[in-house]
Amino acid sequence: xxxxxxxxxxxxxxxxxxxxxxxxxxxxxxxxxxxxxxxxxxxxxxxxxxxxxxxxxxxxxxxxxxxxxxxxxxxxxxxxxxxxxxxxxxxxxxxxxxxxxxxxxxxxxxxxxxxxxxxxxxxxxxxxxxxxxxxxxxxxxxxxxxxxxxxxxxxxxxxxxxxxxxxxxxxx
Amino acid sequence: xxxxxxxxxxxxxxxxxxxxxxxxxxxxxxxxxxxxxxxxxxxxxxxxxxxxxxxxxxxxxxxxxxxxxxxxxxxxxxxxxxxxxxxxxxxxxxxxxxxxxxxxxxxxxxxxxxxxxxxxxxxxxxxxxxxxxxxxxxxxxxxxxxxxxxxxxxxxxxxxxxxxxxxxxxxxxxxxxxxxxxxxxxxxxxxxxxxxxxxxxxxxxxxxxxxxxxxxxxxxxxxxxxxxxxxxxxxxxxxxxxxxxxxxxxxxxxxxxxxxxxxxxxxxxxxxxxxxxxxxxxxxxxxxxxxxxxxxxxxxxxxxxxxxxxxxxxxxxxxxxxxxxxxxxxxxxxxxxxxxxx
Numbered sequence: 001x002x003x004x005x006x007x008x009x010x011x012x013x014x015x016x017x018x019x020x021x022x023x024x025x026x027x028x029x030x031x032x033x034x035x036x037x038x039x040x041x042x043x044x045x046x047x048x049x050x051x052x053x054x055x056x057x058x059x060x061x062x063x064x065x066x067x068x069x070x071x072x073x074x075x076x077x078x079x080x081x082x083x084x085x086x087x088x089x090x091x092x093x094x095x096x097x098x099x100x101x102x103x104x105x106x107x108x109x110x111x112x113x114x115x116x117x118x119x120x121x122x123x124x125x126x127x128x129x130x131x132x133x134x135x136x137x138x139x140x141x142x143x144x145x146x147x148x149x150x151x152x153x154x155x156x157x158x159x160x161x162x163x164x165x166x167x168x169x170x171x172x
Numbered sequence: 173x174x175x176x177x178x179x180x181x182x183x184x185x186x187x188x189x190x191x192x193x194x195x196x197x198x199x200x201x202x203x204x205x206x207x208x209x210x211x212x213x214x215x216x217x218x219x220x221x222x223x224x225x226x227x228x229x230x231x232x233x234x235x236x237x238x239x240x241x242x243x244x245x246x247x248x249x250x251x252x253x254x255x256x257x258x259x260x261x262x263x264x265x266x267x268x269x270x271x272x273x274x275x276x277x278x279x280x281x282x283x284x285x286x287x288x289x290x291x292x293x294x295x296x297x298x299x300x301x302x303x304x305x306x307x308x309x310x311x312x313x314x315x316x317x318x319x320x321x322x323x324x325x326x327x328x329x330x331x332x333x334x335x336x337x338x339x340x341x342x343x344x345x346x347x348x349x350x351x352x353x354x355x356x357x358x359x360x361x362x363x364x365x366x367x368x369x370x371x372x373x374x375x376x377x378x379x380x381x382x383x384x385x386x387x388x389x390x391x392x393x394x395x396x397x398x399x400x401x402x403x404x405x406x407x408x409x410x411x412x413x414x415x416x417x418x419x420x421x422x423x424x425x426x427x428x429x430x431x432x433x434x435x436x437x438x439x440x441x442x443x444x445x446x447x448x449x450x451x452x453x454x455x456x457x458x459x460x461x462x463x464x465x466x467x468x469x470x471x472x473x474x475x476x477x478x479x480x481x482x483x484x485x486x487x488x489x490x491x492x493x494x495x496x497x498x499x500x501x502x503x504x505x506x507x508x509x510x511x512x513x514x
Contacts, residue, residue, distance in 0.1 A: 054307040062314035069321055070340035134364055
């Protein structure tokens with residue numbers, strides 16, 4: 001049953017992720033991205049990580065994608081139509097990029113940071129020993145992942161300030 | 173064997189909740205018209221049945237037999253999908269809201285076999301007692317935005333599109349404050365399970381500990397349910413009817429159903445988080461839950477009859493510059509109180 005659900009959710013994730021790239025219509029690309037996020041939430045649920053799954057739906061599917069749609073609709077982007085030569089030209093970058101991302105994913109899986117959490121097969125017991133999902137994530141954020149967590153928040157703050165500086169008109 | 177009993181009882185609970193919720197939605201429309209009539213010194217609907225009590229039935233039949241006008245829109249599938257997204261997102265949160273204490277006995281015997289119903293909390297008055305119920309509800313109800321956005325966009329109508337765009341901007345302005353207001357309750361209760369939050373209020377409802385949080389939550393809930401004074405997405409004097417201008421017949425009915433279901437859902441969440449849920453003396457627990465929720469729904473209608481609609485930029489300013497700082501301050505203050513007296 002778990003394997004079946006895993007295959008279903010993975011297929012939905014992969015197919016809709018491909019559709020995000022391939023679909024000529026920007027709004028529909030965004031809609032497929034929402035489907036991708038939902039299926040990824042399902043994958044997290046299968047890993048007993050319901051906090052991450054709900055956060056995935058709440059933050060990415062619920063809030064971030066609404067902003068995406070807002071911007072796409074405001075810009076009133078037209079479908080790219082039948083002429084896809086520009087799209088094909090960019091496709092030649094796809095292969096090296098895929099290699100880079102595969103390498104990054106493999107590094108992340110094999111790095112010592114990946115050993116902090118539970119290893120395969122002991123996920124449920126580990127989460128229970130931490131007193132549930134929310135507590136496990138909270139404890140991780142404020143103990144051994146504290147520095148990356150705070151650095152990320154500073155980076156986000158810098159990004160916010162940068163956007164305001166760029167968007168603000170000069171006053172004389 | 174046990175699994176069949178669990179499955180059947182869960183289906184029974186789901187059917188019960190859906191039936192009561194849909195009936196409540198139908199009568200919420202009548203309640204709105206009656207209360208608005210009373211507050212505006214009119215009679216309201218009084219032709220169908222005694223005191224107009226059969227009016228929702230007549231409305232339903234009328235909407236069902238209306239012509240479903242097939243518009244030549246460019247995205248017919250998304251146009252048809254949009255009302256369903258909104259309706260499903262408005263009804264689903266009820267799967268996690270505890271509506272009564274216990275509704276089944278702890279054990280039942282089926283064909284001479286005793287089945288323990290305390291497993292998975294089958295005997296409790298909630299369909300699914302999720303450990304992250306609060307997050308689940310916030311996540312699902314935030315999805316109703318998509319129905320409105322898609323409906324507004326797929327209608328190929330500028331007024332509809334403006335309604336759809338407004339809902340996105342409105343949603344990002346209040347969603348954060350809504351979540352932050354709830355954090356106060358989670359801190360006091362020390363749990364995200366709604367059944368445990370309700371049980372933690374057996375002595376005092378959390379509105380006593382979280383008065384500011386309750387006001388912030390209710391304000392954000394008005395924006396979440398898109399009700400006056402924040403019903404900019406269907407603002408009739410600027411946008412005809414906003415996102416559902418181009419909808420007719422049952423598709424329009426689904427949007428209407430979603431609107432009233434949303435009011436009832438956010439009222440039920442507010443009751444569960446702040447007003448003690450199903451807890452109360454003398455009356456059975458389900459009755460207390462229904463009474464409290466109905467009182468909040470009345471409050472929604474009362475506000476509609478009292479306040480004018482705010483302007484669009486006023487809502488954004490209010491969300492970001494008043495609601496959000498106040499809700500963050502509420503979290504900090506709650507943390508300090510818990511540190512000192514907790």
